[in-house]
Amino acid sequence: MEIIETQNAFVEIGNIADSSLQSIVTNYQKIAVLVDENTKILLPKITPLLAPKHISIIEIKSGEQEKKLKTCELVWEQLITQNFNRNDLLINLGGGVITDLGGFVASTYKRGIDFINIPTSLLSMVDAAVGGKTGINFLNIKNNIGLFIEPKGVFCDHTMLVTLPKEELISGIGEVLKHGILFDQKYWNYCSNTPLSQWDWNYIIKKSIQLKNTIVNIDPFEQNERKKLNFGHTIGHAIESYFMNSPSQLLHGEAVAIGIICESYIAHIQHKIDAITLTEITSTILSIFKHQQLPTDHQQLIAIMLQDKKNETSEINFTLIEAIGKSSINHTATTDTIVDALTYYSSLN
Numbered sequence: 001m002e003i004i005e006t007q008n009a010f011v012e013i014g015n016i017a018d019s020s021l022q023s024i025v026t027n028y029q030k031i032a033v034l035v036d037e038n039t040k041i042l043l044p045k046i047t048p049l050l051a052p053k054h055i056s057i058i059e060i061k062s063g064e065q066e067k068k069l070k071t072c073e074l075v076w077e078q079l080i081t082q083n084f085n086r087n088d089l090l091i092n093l094g095g096g097v098i099t100d101l102g103g104f105v106a107s108t109y110k111r112g113i114d115f116i117n118i119p120t121s122l123l124s125m126v127d128a129a130v131g132g133k134t135g136i137n138f139l140n141i142k143n144n145i146g147l148f149i150e151p152k153g154v155f156c157d158h159t160m161l162v163t164l165p166k167e168e169l170i171s172g173i174g175e176v177l178k179h180g181i182l183f184d185q186k187y188w189n190y191c192s193n194t195p196l197s198q199w200d201w202n203y204i205i206k207k208s209i210q211l212k213n214t215i216v217n218i219d220p221f222e223q224n225e226r227k228k229l230n231f232g233h234t235i236g237h238a239i240e241s242y243f244m245n246s247p248s249q250l251l252h253g254e255a256v257a258i259g260i261i262c263e264s265y266i267a268h269i270q271h272k273i274d275a276i277t278l279t280e281i282t283s284t285i286l287s288i289f290k291h292q293q294l295p296t297d298h299q300q301l302i303a304i305m306l307q308d309k310k311n312e313t314s315e316i317n318f319t320l321i322e323a324i325g326k327s328s329i330n331h332t333a334t335t336d337t338i339v340d341a342l343t344y345y346s347s348l349n
């Protein structure tokens with residue numbers, strides 16, 4: 001079992017049956033497990049560890065569209081109906097939607113009850129379940145309502161990925177590659193040189209969490225250093241939002257992968273990285289992610305970027321890389337450069 005200490009809690013990586021979950025739950029009277037219609041399949045992996053406690057299962061529908069206030073109301077209602085109080089525990093068993101929404105529900109219920117995250121998608125293991133951001137979407141704006149609060153513990157067991165659809169697994173790889181590019185050349189080299197079928201998931205989960213955790217410990221509330229984690233997300237979020245309103249939606253990691261290519265292009269145009277580095281990033285991403293058709297009207301994407309909550313002035317804010325493993329925050333780019341970056345991506349087909 002690998003253990004990573006976070007600011008106020010810990011992450012355990014390995015077989016959940018060998019983890020400290022069983023002993024931790026003895027501290028609580030009642031336990032609710034939040035699942036969605038797909039992640040409930042994983043309940044048999046954890047319910048034996050929770051016995052002999054009485055367990056309530058709270059099931060919601062799956063998908064990003066469920067990360068909303070109405071779903072929180074449904075969960076709060078069930079907690080109230082079952083007389084949950086401050087000594088009780090919510091376990092979030094699912095992907096990033098479950099851990100984001102469940103963390104928010106738990107930390108606002110009766111001014112806060114403890115919660116534990118058991119992430120089941122790659123994206124939630126390497127990113128969403130750690131770092132203390134919880135929340136929901138509101139008025140069509142992603143993660144607009146929420147709070148920074150850490151779970152009591154996070155338990156990552158890669159065997160839970162077996163049932164995850166392939167495209168969801170690939171989506172999580174977007175964030176894995178981001179961690180390597182931003183912070184660790186050796187990690188990047190492993191990811192770009194090892195065939196996906198041979199990836200050591202324990203290593204990937206541990207390394208990504210360690211890298212994210214180091215940044216979160218320095219800057220938990222995203223005042224400075226944590227902004228580095230937004231690399232690929234300025235353009236990525238705009239593309240994700242654009243496709244949300246179209247019949248062909250893109251998964252978060254798929255959009256971030258495009259964002260990483262475009263924002264690396266901007267770094268190249270601004271003489272921060274050389275052409276060889278840009279080509280290396282581009283070809284690794286395109287060996288894992290299918291090339292996507294972007295809208296030809298780039299101004300629509302730029303209009304979305306101008307609304308980004310990460311902007312601190314009227315200019316679009318970027319984290320840019322200076323080499324693989326090195327990055328810096330608070331850069332801007334002209335709209336012409338952003339259009340060139342989108343055109344560069346489109347030309348790769």
Ligand SMILES: NC(=O)c1ccc[n+]([C@@H]2O[C@H](COP(=O)([O-])OP(=O)(O)OC[C@H]3O[C@@H](n4cnc5c(N)ncnc54)[C@H](O)[C@@H]3O)[C@@H](O)[C@H]2O)c1
Pocket residue numbers: 036037038039042062063064067094095096097098100120121122123124127128129130131132133134142143160161162163164165168171252
């Ligand atoms: N809090 C943070 O720091 C942070 C960071 C990154 C992303 N996020 C959030 O995470 C969310 C995306 O997370 P996600 O990609 O995990 O989405 P998700 O929770 O919607 O999961 C993706 C799909 O996979 C299914 N699934 C999950 N695990 C499964 C398993 N083991 N077997 C079978 N099906 C499984 C889910 O039911 C869902 O249909 C977004 O809302 C995003 O905003 C939060």
